[in-house]
Amino acid sequence: MRLDVDPSLDPADYVFVHRIRVRFAETDAMGIVHHGNYPLYLEEARVAYLRALGRPYTELRKDGVDHAVLECFVQYRRPLAFDDEVDVHLVLARTTRASFQLAYLLTVAGEVRAVAATAHGAVDASGRPTRLPPWLIDLGPTRATGHAAR
Amino acid sequence: MRLDVDPSLDPADYVFVHRIRVRFAETDAMGIVHHGNYPLYLEEARVAYLRALGRPYTELRKDGVDHAVLECFVQYRRPLAFDDEVDVHLVLARTTRASFQLAYLLTVAGEVRAVAATAHGAVDASGRPTRLPPWLIDLGPTRATGHAAR
Amino acid sequence: MRLDVDPSLDPADYVFVHRIRVRFAETDAMGIVHHGNYPLYLEEARVAYLRALGRPYTELRKDGVDHAVLECFVQYRRPLAFDDEVDVHLVLARTTRASFQLAYLLTVAGEVRAVAATAHGAVDASGRPTRLPPWLIDLGPTRATGHAAR
Amino acid sequence: MRLDVDPSLDPADYVFVHRIRVRFAETDAMGIVHHGNYPLYLEEARVAYLRALGRPYTELRKDGVDHAVLECFVQYRRPLAFDDEVDVHLVLARTTRASFQLAYLLTVAGEVRAVAATAHGAVDASGRPTRLPPWLIDLGPTRATGHAAR
Numbered sequence: 001m002r003l004d005v006d007p008s009l010d011p012a013d014y015v016f017v018h019r020i021r022v023r024f025a026e027t028d029a030m031g032i033v034h035h036g037n038y039p040l041y042l043e044e045a046r047v048a049y050l051r052a053l054g055r056p057y058t059e060l061r062k063d064g065v066d067h068a069v070l071e072c073f074v075q076y077r078r079p080l081a082f083d084d085e086v087d088v089h090l091v092l093a094r095t096t097r098a099s100f101q102l103a104y105l106l107t108v109a110g111e112v113r114a115v116a117a118t119a120h121g122a123v124d125a126s127g128r129p130t131r132l133p134p135w136l137i138d139l140g141p142t143r144a145t146g147h148a149a150r
Numbered sequence: 151m152r153l154d155v156d157p158s159l160d161p162a163d164y165v166f167v168h169r170i171r172v173r174f175a176e177t178d179a180m181g182i183v184h185h186g187n188y189p190l191y192l193e194e195a196r197v198a199y200l201r202a203l204g205r206p207y208t209e210l211r212k213d214g215v216d217h218a219v220l221e222c223f224v225q226y227r228r229p230l231a232f233d234d235e236v237d238v239h240l241v242l243a244r245t246t247r248a249s250f251q252l253a254y255l256l257t258v259a260g261e262v263r264a265v266a267a268t269a270h271g272a273v274d275a276s277g278r279p280t281r282l283p284p285w286l287i288d289l290g291p292t293r294a295t296g297h298a299a300r
Numbered sequence: 301m302r303l304d305v306d307p308s309l310d311p312a313d314y315v316f317v318h319r320i321r322v323r324f325a326e327t328d329a330m331g332i333v334h335h336g337n338y339p340l341y342l343e344e345a346r347v348a349y350l351r352a353l354g355r356p357y358t359e360l361r362k363d364g365v366d367h368a369v370l371e372c373f374v375q376y377r378r379p380l381a382f383d384d385e386v387d388v389h390l391v392l393a394r395t396t397r398a399s400f401q402l403a404y405l406l407t408v409a410g411e412v413r414a415v416a417a418t419a420h421g422a423v424d425a426s427g428r429p430t431r432l433p434p435w436l437i438d439l440g441p442t443r444a445t446g447h448a449a450r
Numbered sequence: 451m452r453l454d455v456d457p458s459l460d461p462a463d464y465v466f467v468h469r470i471r472v473r474f475a476e477t478d479a480m481g482i483v484h485h486g487n488y489p490l491y492l493e494e495a496r497v498a499y500l501r502a503l504g505r506p507y508t509e510l511r512k513d514g515v516d517h518a519v520l521e522c523f524v525q526y527r528r529p530l531a532f533d534d535e536v537d538v539h540l541v542l543a544r545t546t547r548a549s550f551q552l553a554y555l556l557t558v559a560g561e562v563r564a565v566a567a568t569a570h571g572a573v574d575a576s577g578r579p580t581r582l583p584p585w586l587i588d589l590g591p592t593r594a595t596g597h598a599a600r
Contacts, residue, residue: 002525024347024357025184025340029177029232035519036175036493039486040325047324047383057324058383069485073523075452079577082179083347083358127529152375174497174507175490185369186343189336190475197474197533207474208533219335223373225302229427233497233508277379325484329477329532336475382479 003071005093007103007115014089014105016052018045022084032079039072042104042116045088055135064125065133070099071119077112084108095137098122098129153221155243157253157265164239164255166202168195172234182229189222192254192266195238205285214275215283220249221269227262234258245287248272248279303371305393307403307415314389314405316352318345322384332379339372342404342416345388355435364425365433370399371419377412384408395437398422398429453521455543457553457565464539464555466502468495472534482529489522492554492566495538505585514575515583520549521569527562534558545587548572548579 011017020041028034050057060067080086087107094101104116124130161167170191178184200207210217230236237257244251254266274280311317320341328334350357360367380386387407394401404416424430461467470491478484500507510517530536537557544551554566574580 003523023340023344024178025186025343027179028174029179029181030516030518031179034175035522036486036489039489040323043325043486044323056383066480068480069526071523071525072485073453073521075521076519083356153373173490173494175493180366180368185372186336186339189339190473193336193475194473206533216330218330219376221373221375222335223303223371225371226369233506324478325486327479328474329479329481331479334475 002099002119003073003101003117005101005103005117007075007093007105007117009105009112009115011087011089011105011107011110014091014103016045016049016090018048018088018090020044020086020088022080022082022086024082027082032081033084035074035076038074038076038106038114038116041086041088041106042072042074042102042118045090045104046102046118049090053139060133065130066123066125067120068123068127069118070121072116073118074114074116076114078114080106080108080113086113091141092139093117093141095132095140097131097137100132100136152249152269153223153251153267155251155253155267157225157243157255157267159255159262159265161237161239161255161257161260164241164253166195166199166240168198168238168240170194170236170238172230172232172236174232177232182231183234185224185226188224188226188256188264188266191236191238191256192222192224192252192268195240195254196252196268199240203289210283215280216273216275217270218273218277219268220271222266223268224264224266226264228264230256230258230263236263241291242289243267243291245282245290247281247287250282250286302399302419303373303401303417305401305403305417307375307393307405307417309405309412309415311387311389311405311407311410314391314403316345316349316390318348318388318390320344320386320388322380322382322386324382327382332381333384335374335376338374338376338406338414338416341386341388341406342372342374342402342418345390345404346402346418349390353439360433365430366423366425367420368423368427369418370421372416373418374414374416376414378414380406380408380413386413391441392439393417393441395432395440397431397437400432400436452549452569453523453551453567455551455553455567457525457543457555457567459555459562459565461537461539461555461557461560464541464553466495466499466540468498468538468540470494470536470538472530472532472536474532477532482531483534485524485526488524488526488556488564488566491536491538491556492522492524492552492568495540495554496552496568499540503589510583515580516573516575517570518573518577519568520571522566523568524564524566526564528564530556530558530563536563541591542589543567543591545582545590547581547587550582550586
């Protein structure tokens with residue numbers, strides 16, 4: 001496993017937050033959000049983060065650099081329900097020359113629901129690994145992700 | 151509305167059947183399959199039909215001809231549940247030079263659960279309407295779709 | 301088919317609008333939003349409409365009245381792309397004692413992308429058809445849906 | 451992180467295999483299967499495994515014991531494409547009194563595409579942790595998961 005970040009349970013350890021309202025279609029017969037939908041929330045938050053940075057994903061893709069997902073980890077701590085307003089907190093937690101890791105904390109009204117982490121690699125138009133753009137490396141791990149999730 | 155087919159409730163009016171088992175992820179908090187998942191079942195059945203005809207969709211796409219979905223209609227008659235084995239019956243119900251319509255009947259153990267219809271247009275690599283391939287026109291409406299769904 | 305509404309192409313014929321940003325996960329290998337995702341957009345808009353009316357769906361469900369989807373129709377006119385901000389316009393177009401129909405218009409920056417319609421029936425906790433709540437009937441078809449989509 | 455299994459890259463280290471054909475709807479604008487769909491493949495394989503064991507999930511749920519997903523990890527090694535026939539290999543890799551872990555290997559025509567692991571907890575009808583059923587514990591880790599994925 002490449003992922004070695006330990007997502008903090010403290011929102012203060014994250015630099016960005018994006019709110020998502022749970023769709024009814026995202027629930028399952030257990031009456032809660034199906035676990036398979038969390039990666040969609042993480043992705044929506046990443047896209048919103050890039051947009052907030054002035055680096056929209058649509059432009060990155062035009063430059064021929066894509067960010068393939070290499071690994072994804074989610075820890076489900078308390079369920080999410082239909083219509084919940086989920087705050088997806090996010091921080092860039094690791095960077096190397098060709099890959100980076102993000103840590104996530106999902107809360108509803110301040111209450112922890114899940115933590116997650118994703119690892120990404122920069123790939124060129126032909127799908128081969130390439131260097132991260134300098135601005136992304138400069139973004140660096142802006143903050144230690146303090147408290148361990150476990 | 152372009153769709154003018156009236157999907158029959160009689161499986162005998164269809165020329166192809168494809169079985170799909172309902173995934174748990176496809177259910178929602180009402181305990182049944184979310185209505186938004188039915189188009190995925192229809193598409194899986196279409197792809198299976200083309201494969202059975204010896205015209206796999208992957209090859210069609212290589213030829214630069216795609217079949218854009220122009221319209222989709224679903225009538226939900228009785229719910230589908232997790233683990234149901236759904237028989238998706240299908241028939242080519244209309245063809246013109248550049249478009250075609252399919253009718254569908256969804257049953258579980260012979261019991262009607264839904265009917266549906268889709269309209270498709272052939273488009274070239276740049277997304278412009280183009281002629282249907284001759285083999286598809288020849289496939290024609292092989293059979294009248296007898297009994298009306300209503 | 302129960303659906304008999306003809307969704308207008310003029311935003312002025314709708315009473316409510318809800319904006320949705322397309323997720324990357326909602327695209328497919330044709331590079332556009334997969335047609336199967338449109339029902340999710342319609343549902344999100346319906347839920348937002350009920351919330352705006354002060355009748356949140358979560359409360360309706362507590363009252364033991366659910367609104368089963370009976371039919372769903374979508375006409376795809378121009379594709380949606382990743383990151384598009386889609387305005388889902390909505391109007392209550394028909395009501396009977398136990399069912400109602402909604403018409404939808406999807407636009408991006410004022411340009412028409414799709415129209416749709418859904419038919420719903422009120423069902424009680426055991427899934428049996430029941431009367432619509434009076435406030436919903438009173439909401440009535442507030443406006444003729446003028447210009448035909450075709 | 452609770453997950454401590456290291457999914458093997460060798461199919462021989464798994465006890466069960468379930469084949470899934472990729473739906474077109476599961477692809478994204480990068481032309482490959484969206485990473486968020488892998489948990490659905492894992493779940494479909496788990497359900498098929500329980501069925502093969504004579505312990506269908508539908509019956510487990512009737513007994514009031516559910517298997518909440520506590521954690522999910524996926525490592526994407528090579529992309530999956532539309533129409534790929536994916537073999538999802540699976541093995542029960544850890545059991546405790548109230549939880550278990552599964553390891554997965556995804557291959558296409560024998561070629562490794564992804565590895566994954568999930569952790570599950572038994573919960574009763576009210577969502578509280580409860581003991582695993584004895585037959586599941588007895589199933590035990592039937593085999594060491596030898597070769598490390600890394």
